Amino acid sequence: MNITGTYGRVILGGALLATSVGAAAQQAVTTEDVDQRLRILERKLELEKEAADAKAKDTPSTSLSDKGLSIKKGDNEFKFNALVQFDGRWFTGDTVPTTADTFTFRRIRPTFQGSVGKLVGYRLTPEFAGSSASIVDAYIDLKFSPAATVRAGKVKGPVGLERLQGGGATAFIERGLPTELAPNRELGVQLQGDLLDKTLNYTVGVYNGSRDGEDGGATDNNGRKEVAARVFYEPTPGIGFGVGASHGSKRGATEAPRNYATVDRRTGISYAANTSYDGDATRISPQGYVYTGPFGLLGEYIVSKQELVNGANRGEVSNNAWQVVGSYVLTGEDASYRGVKPKTPFQSGAEGWGALELVARIGELTADDEGVAIGAFAATGVESIQNLGVGVNWYLNSNVRVAVNYNQTAFSNFSGPDREDEKSIFTRLQLQF
């Protein structure tokens, strides 16, 4: 019963009066006495509420929702999230052996992140998919202001647009060809932040440096560092463009360039044996996206120039890749760089089917024929990979996604007959919270 309201006071006053009348034989109780008792009760409730409110400020608040587990007290917060992807991967045609058809866990990534006071943030994401556990993200933030945060640890190199997209939010099961030329995770220190009323995002940092598409190692194996920077302007939410770039020096026989894979994660373009870095390596990637209503379009281009050596031959090899990814949400939800959130989650035996999204992609990765001239690529090797893909994403709710992709990859060789097309059907069940 709420006794702080007028009606409550009348009711309680009546009750107290009735009690008082009952006790009248023992002691005369005046209306003033009843009024005082009522006021005392109200004040005690008021003080209890004040005490409860004060205590609530000191008590950690725990929330468990579709966004994971959060424990928060003041400026201190701990969050637990996870991303699990279970794939079925099937190849059609004769180019890929049937032994490649498989079920596999693509990602099993719990994430522990949070803040210690206003200044310090952190994130730790291990990876349990694959034959051994590894660390995907591990960094500490010093958040001086929204415009200036220093992040140190293992982070995504700030170059490729789709590489920077969350692993659970990409339109296709596997990222497109430009990601093969962009840096993956690297160890380093970067300054990042939002400027101009959060419309301009920037990152600039220094890293150990990694090979194209590579997840950087635990230490630098050549002592030379790579600088990278990215600016991305998003004047209105959903429409943005920018450029990412990196520059560094790699040298030595221990640093052979990494082969480039197809979107099916199979070898596409291979470097010849005894090829290694021998000088500067530079990447430049203009990029942008448009997400308006249910429609989304993401495009990026990247060129990766590397000074390579093979025996007595030395030269600059400039490989490039591009892609355009389109998406359309049939059920009317907004398309987004961060994924689709269904308006009506799927419910068994009731209305609500979640969100259905169609996706299509075209892209190409081309190796520089200068690489053939210096012996970095075999003369009869693959010169370019062309990918055409279509897919369907079914978002059952904000946590579960089922995806089916069909990809056809064509190859053009430097000389001689082209490698046969690679065709694949990938499926995925994804849980993310």
Next chain:
Amino acid sequence: MKLKALVAAAALAVPLFAHAASFELLNVSYDPTRELYKDFNDAFAKAYKAKTGDTVTIKQSHGGSGKQARAVVDGLQADVLTLALAGDVDAVANAKLLPADWQKRLPEGSAPYTSTIVFLVRGGNPKKIKDWDDLAKPGVSVITPNPKTSGGAQWNYLAAWEFAKRKYGSEAKAKAFVEKLYKNVPVLDTGARGSTTTFVQRGIGDVFISWENEAFLAKKEFGEDKFEIVVPSLSILAQPTVAVVDKVVDKKKTRAAAEAYLQYLYSDEGQDLAGKHYYRPTGAKAKAKYESQFPKLELFTIDDAFGGWTQAKKDHFSDGGTFDQIYLKN
């Protein structure tokens, strides 16, 4: 010649790099000092700016004095403490945030103003309250805060105790008297300002055991005819004390401003503001100016009656002390 020119140029350039500093101080105070420090902070900031060219901004935190002291011990970054009693500053000193002999650093035992405890009753004094005895009578509803959290409440408690000890002749009888008095307390607020709200705004109780300045303020703000101040035959000399928190000011590099802030409480302007807000000034000039506004009554000191704050806290307000014995029993 070239060297001279360089030196001259450097000397001329020095003023370009010299600039006035800005400081922010946090004054952690007790409940009823809000109005005093609002005026005092403005006055000090102006005086400090005029004297040093530096800008100082003072932020305030108010609450029950004991509770405030615990907050500072727990990490509240107070540059200065202006608490209700020395015992609460001692608690902060015990946490090694300032030296144990902090009271020697400023005049008057670091108590720039004093006060005492009086009774605030409703207009016409319907329950005919005259002295402490009346507060323990059946049917009298008494408002006082919780001595576990409020410095003012500790002064109240000890004043009642000493009155009874003198009148009835023993500690045991004093304890019995105070127990009877607390049976008449229907609500325990955490601080003096909360008790003012209970008595004045919520209309609860017949008598409010109050800081003298708080009683004057209530009369002034809520109507001279609605409340009356009753001066008991005996009360306690309440000495709110002030101290710089060394650990904090050294870390924040605000020592100079913090020390100047507390010293300014002893200045003519600081003392005048204390008197204006019904605190009893210690400076001769302001003391003379405001003498007539304060009632004359017999006052005893905590040192004389209870052997100082350390002993008083141990006997009466520590866990298992006399307050716990009488209040938990009720």
